[in-house]
Amino acid sequence: MTANHDPDLFRALAALSSALNELPQPFMVIGGIAVIARGVPRQTIDIDATVAAGGLDMARLLGVLQPHGITARIPNALEFARQRQVLLMRHSPTGTPLDLSLAWLPFESEALGRATPVDFGGVHIPVVSVDDLIVLKAIAWRTRDRSDIERLLALHRKTVDITSIRDTVRQFYDALDEPERLKEFDALVTGALASS
Numbered sequence: 001m002t003a004n005h006d007p008d009l010f011r012a013l014a015a016l017s018s019a020l021n022e023l024p025q026p027f028m029v030i031g032g033i034a035v036i037a038r039g040v041p042r043q044t045i046d047i048d049a050t051v052a053a054g055g056l057d058m059a060r061l062l063g064v065l066q067p068h069g070i071t072a073r074i075p076n077a078l079e080f081a082r083q084r085q086v087l088l089m090r091h092s093p094t095g096t097p098l099d100l101s102l103a104w105l106p107f108e109s110e111a112l113g114r115a116t117p118v119d120f121g122g123v124h125i126p127v128v129s130v131d132d133l134i135v136l137k138a139i140a141w142r143t144r145d146r147s148d149i150e151r152l153l154a155l156h157r158k159t160v161d162i163t164s165i166r167d168t169v170r171q172f173y174d175a176l177d178e179p180e181r182l183k184e185f186d187a188l189v190t191g192a193l194a195s196s
Contacts, residue, residue, distance in 0.1 A: 009033075012091035013047055014123045015068040016098060020051060022064050027051040028115035028126040030101070030136055032148075037118045037127045040151045046097040050128075052112055053085070053102035061087070069093045107135070107168065130156045131165050138169045138185055139176075146188055153192040162189065 013033065020027045029037065031048025051061075058078055065071070073090040074080060081087040081102065089098040103112060111132040118127040128136065134152055137145040153160065166186070173181045 008094035008096055009044070009047070010121045010123060012094050012096035012098065013120065013125065015070060015091055015093075016047060016049060016065075016100075017123055017125045019065045019068040019070060020049070023051070023056075023061065025052040025054075025056055026112045026115070026126070028112055028128050029120075030128045030133065031099070033120065034128050034133050035148050035152065037120050037125075038130050038133060038152060039155050040148065042148070042151075046099065047091075048099045048101070050101040050103045050108060050112070052109065053104045054109075056102070058082070058087075065089065070098060073097060107132075107172075111135075131160050134160065134165050135168050135172070138165075139172050141181065141184075149188060150192040153189060154195070157193055162193075 013029075027049055028034075029047070029049050031046070032042060032044030033047055035042055036044065058081065062072070062078070069092045070089050071092050072078075072088065074088050077088055085102045085104065087100040087102070089100060090096065091098060103109060111128055112126075114129045114132060115126040116129065117124055120127070130152055134149055137149045137152075166182075166189070169185055170179075170182050173179050173185075
């Protein structure tokens with residue numbers, strides 16, 4: 001399913017944007033939608049977003065989402081969110097899965113401040129910056145994430161701050177006690193920049 005031609009995805013994105021705009025907390029779109037919004041063609045069937053968790057009343061958040069057709073897709077979604085820092089939701093009218101991460105870390109707060117509005121198929125949404133998106137993809141480090149990093153670097157190589165990105169990625173890998181992953185990241189970046 002290509003996001004660029006999926007009306008259900010646009011409907012779900014518009015509903016999420018409308019709901020989260022009712023809250024005082026900043027939010028932004030991340031994940032596959034952000035990759036597409038930043039110019040890289042790819043497929044996605046879900047929506048990933050993050051919202052500042054400081055001062056966020058989770059019950060109020062659910063109350064804001066529900067009138068827009070966004071409901072929990074698992075039992076005990078609030079308890080799961082308190083444990084895992086992600087609220088697993090679904091846009092019921094379209095069946096689109098929505099993962100809403102709760103942002104607590106300083107990096108996440110700073111990234112929320114750097115997000116910029118993007119017109120995504122007529123839906124105006126704040127989207128994570130390219131640099132911060134690469135960091136998030138480096139943390140997740142699945143096959144799709146590595147491919148996204150390569151394609152983002154190929155497209156934005158003249159504007160990204162590789163030194164700053166690498167420093168942030170290194171801090172996360174150290175915190176995760178996986179410093180060896182930095183060599184893999186460096187190799188991916190070197191290859192992506194060399195081939196673009």
